[in-house]
Amino acid sequence: GQQVMQIPQYQHVQEGEDFTTYCNSSTTLSNIQWYKQRPGGHPVFLIQLVKSGEVKKQKRLTFQFGEAKKNSSLHITATQTTDVGTYFCAGGGSQGNLIFGKGTKLSVKP
Amino acid sequence: DSGVTQTPKHLITATGQRVTLRCSPRSGDLSVYWYQQSLDQGLQFLIQYYNGEERAKGNILERFSAQQFPDLHSELNLSSLELGDSALYFCASSDSPMASGEQYFGPGTRLTVT
Numbered sequence: 001g002q003q004v005m006q007i008p009q010y011q012h013v014q015e016g017e018d019f020t021t022y023c024n025s026s027t028t029l030s031n032i033q034w035y036k037q038r039p040g041g042h043p044v045f046l047i048q049l050v051k052s053g054e055v056k057k058q059k060r061l062t063f064q065f066g067e068a069k070k071n072s073s074l075h076i077t078a079t080q081t082t083d084v085g086t087y088f089c090a091g092g093g094s095q096g097n098l099i100f101g102k103g104t105k106l107s108v109k110p
Numbered sequence: 111d112s113g114v115t116q117t118p119k120h121l122i123t124a125t126g127q128r129v130t131l132r133c134s135p136r137s138g139d140l141s142v143y144w145y146q147q148s149l150d151q152g153l154q155f156l157i158q159y160y161n162g163e164e165r166a167k168g169n170i171l172e173r174f175s176a177q178q179f180p181d182l183h184s185e186l187n188l189s190s191l192e193l194g195d196s197a198l199y200f201c202a203s204s205d206s207p208m209a210s211g212e213q214y215f216g217p218g219t220r221l222t223v224t
Contacts (some may be wrong), residue, residue, distance in 0.1 A: 102152035
């Protein structure tokens with residue numbers, strides 16, 4: 001079935017460093033969504049990208065959707081301790097469901 | 111608070127047993143999704159209901175079933191439980207039948223099978 005691969009699985013950074021997580025699909029996605037799950041919490045929607053090559057920014061977070069709509073990235077500039085958590089991408093599949101990547105767990109050392 | 115409620119928060123049961131997890135979607139949302147989150151498996155999509163009808167099916171085992179009632183709340187039934195079914199089960203809701211809108215997740219039910 002359709003899969004969305006996400007790398008890296010873990011990322012440890014010093015506060016102030018940048019962070020990037022990548023998602024790749026073997027098939028074209030109708031859209032890509034990003035979620036953040038804090039430790040002990042539930043996934044919370046961050047953003048959705050729909051158009052080929054789309055770039056969206058939310059303060060220190062930059063989201064990109066690839067030209068072929070098969071990959072996406074989330075970049076955080078100057079990480080803070082509040083950025084700690086697991087970041088999931090989720091691609092729109094052919095059945096109309098969301099296919100989640102396994103997530104990137106971010107830890108930030110103060 | 112996402113507006114999605116799930117009960118119970120925790121459930122401990124023995125192998126071979128059957129349990130029911132309950133979810134109430136956000137007011138106005140017609141779609142309910144069920145996900146299983148195990149330690150190394152991320153979020154596995156199980157099943158989606160839209161306005162009472164099954165809309166999409168993921169990697170849901172035959173021992174698992176779900177339904178959505180006329181008041182739009184949903185239940186996930188897990189039977190003949192195995193140790194490997196221990197996981198966090200999330201319910202999410204959205205106002206769209208397609209995976210093209212924001213999904214609001216509930217707090218989850220942590221199931222432990224002993």
